[in-house]
Amino acid sequence: MTDSSAEPLADRLAARDPEAFHELVETYKKKFFGLAYEFTRNHADAEDVSQMAFIKVFRSIETFKKGSSLNSWLYRIVANTAIDHIRKRPFFPAGFPESATAASGTKEEDPAASAERRQLRGRIERALGAVSERERMAFILHHDHGLSLKEIAEIQGVSLGSVKSYIFRSIRKLQKEMSAFEAGWPKETDHA
C-alpha cells in the first residue's frame, strides 16, 4: 500500500500544522486500535496500546525522517507498543476475542448456519493463535491493513524473504486447520 495520502500529513506534522496531530489521530485511530486488538484480544488493552502509541508518536515526531514512509513509521510504533505490552503484562484474561462474541448480539438468520460460522471463525482464530507473534503480525498487516511486503519488512526490521516466510507459515497453519473443517481446500504443492 502506498501512503501518498499520508505524506502530506507528514509534511504538515513536521511543519507544526495546528490540526495535523488531530488529523493523524482521526486517520489512524481505527488502524491502531485494530492492530492492537489483534494482539491484546480485549477492548481495554487495545485502547491502552493504541493511546500509548499515539502518545509515542506525539513525543517523537521530531525523529521521523522526512522522505521516509510515515505509514511504516506509524505502524512500527504501534506494532512495537503492542508486542511490548503483551510481553510485559503478567496477566491477560483468557477467552474468546470479543470480536467473535459480538456476533451473538446480531440477528442470525439460521441457528445452524450461525453455529457453523462460529466454528469456522474459531478455527481461524486457532490457526492464527498457533503461529508466532511475528508471523501473525506479518499476515495481519498484509491481509487486513493491505501493507506491501516491503513495508512489513521495514516495520518488523527483517528481510523481504523473512516476511514471505512468516506469511506462508501463517497460510499453511490456516490451510491445515481449515482442511479438517472443509474439504474444498487445495493441497499445498511441494515446491512452495
Next chain:
Amino acid sequence: MPKCRDFRESFLEDQSGNLAPEQKRGVERHLAECPDCRAHYEMIKKAFKTMDLREKYDPGEDYWNSYWDRLQARMAADDRLDRSPVRTQSDKLLSFVRLPRWVPLTAAAAALVATGIFIGRTLVRPEWQAAKPGPGGSAIVLPAAAGSDLSGRTSLYLERSKRILLAVVNFAADPKDISGLNLPAQRNASKELVREASLLKTDLRNSKNRQLERLVGDLERILLQIANMEGGDDLTALGIIKAGAESSDIIFKIDLAEIIAARRRSGSPRNPTAAGAPGFARGSTSAVLARGYKPRASGEPKARPLTRSIS
C-alpha cells in the same frame, strides 16, 4: 525466462492488490499454463478469502467519536504525573497546535458537560427501572428486560469493582506504607473481575444495555491496570491508575446509577444528599463522602478518608 519460483514471489502481493498491472498480466499468463502454480495460487487465494470471514471487532461510532477526547484526557493525566520541571505534554501540545490555552480548557469543560448529558440521557431511560435494593441497600439502575440474574450480577460486579477503586483512590502514596493497600488482594480481586467482564458485557449487549456495557468496559480497563501492577512498590503505576480513575469519573458514574435507582425507589427525586436517607445506596460514594470512608474488607486496613484529588 522467469521460473515458477519467480512468479510465486508475486502471488502474495497480487492477493493484497499491490501488484503492478504488467506483473499481474504476467502472473495470469503463467497461471494459465502451470497447474502446480495454479494450485499454489488457489491456496493463497483461499487463505485470503478465509481471512475475510473473520469478524472484526468494532466498538461502535460512539467510541470512535469520543476517542480524541479520551486521548487528550489521558495526555492531561500524564501531565499531572510528570514531575519534570520541563514543559508538560499539554504545553507541548499547545505549542504544537499553536492554540490559545482556553481552547483545550473549554473543550475539557464541554466534554464534562457532554458526559453529564450523556449519562443523564442514557441512564434515565424510560425502559429502565430501578432495581430492588440488595441486602446491603446498594442498588444499580438496571433494565427491566435484563432479568434478575443479570441485574444481580451487574449490581454485584459494580459493587465489588467500586470497593477496589475506593481502596486505590483513597490510598495516599507513601513509599513506607504501600502495604496498607494490600495490593496482592486488590490485584487478585481485579483479575477475577476482569475475567468476568467479557461475559457480562456480552450479556448486557445482548439485552441492549449499551450504557452499562460501556460502564463495565471502562471498569474493566482500570481493573486490568490494577491486575497488572507489578510488585508491591509500583507507585508510578498506582499514580497512573488513580489519575485514570479520576479522569474517567468512574466512581461518579457508578454513583449516579445508584442515586437514580435510589430516587426512583424513594420517590423523592430532589433530595438524595444525606447518607442514610431513605432509598439512598449505603455504599455510594456520596454517602461515603458524608461519613468518611471506612474499609469494609479486611484486605483494606489502611484506607483513608476519601479524597477525589489525585496527587
